[in-house]
Amino acid sequence: MVGAVSDIYKALADPTRRVILDELVERDGQTLFELCTRLTMKHDVASSRQAISQHLDVLEAAGLVTRRREGRYTFHHLDTSPLREVATRWPTTP
Amino acid sequence: MVGAVSDIYKALADPTRRVILDELVERDGQTLFELCTRLTMKHDVASSRQAISQHLDVLEAAGLVTRRREGRYTFHHLDTSPLREVATRWPTTP
């Protein structure tokens, strides 16, 4: 089930979720704990594990993040293709 | 005063505001009443005048809309340049 268009903008509305996308650009396929520690260390984000997990739920609903379960680890992968709608909806003269 | 980066994403989070941007792309420099009627007619948006006005406040704070007062009319103009941050922040392979 792919996310609706509205879910993309809703996902981008939160600053913590935008930093998560930044972090996944820098290093794709991180686990939840990896993301938590790296967000705290490098991006000064002080959010709990559950908070980050719920943010990842929103990002997954928007189609921006896919989850891959492997043993007791869940790896998170970035998919920026839904962002093309944002980039092309309104004309920006480059 | 130019809006913060976070204001751009907040402005795009609401579907009515996104339709307002669509409408201003189609016809720039509209008044509040023009926007209200055209949003109702063409985009099936049923929002009051005050609601639209407040949406325009948010868009103005994000730097996406500028206001030009002339007599008793206030014309609204679109500025898509803040959207470049959204288009370039995360890499999208075209």
Next chain:
DNA sequence: TTGACATGCAAGTGACCACTTGCCTATGGT
């Protein structure tokens, strides 16, 4: 000037959102 028109301002309300809290499931090492 008088009244209709176009808009602005501000307090109040209901819904949604981010976050917490507490508990549960499952995997893997020793």
Next chain:
DNA sequence: ACCATAGGCAAGTGGTCACTTGCATGTCAA
């Protein structure tokens, strides 16, 4: 088997947001 690790599920809470309501301001035409 035991226990620590990695993660999931769900109810509750405070704050923010969109919208309404009511009134005020300013502009133009007759």
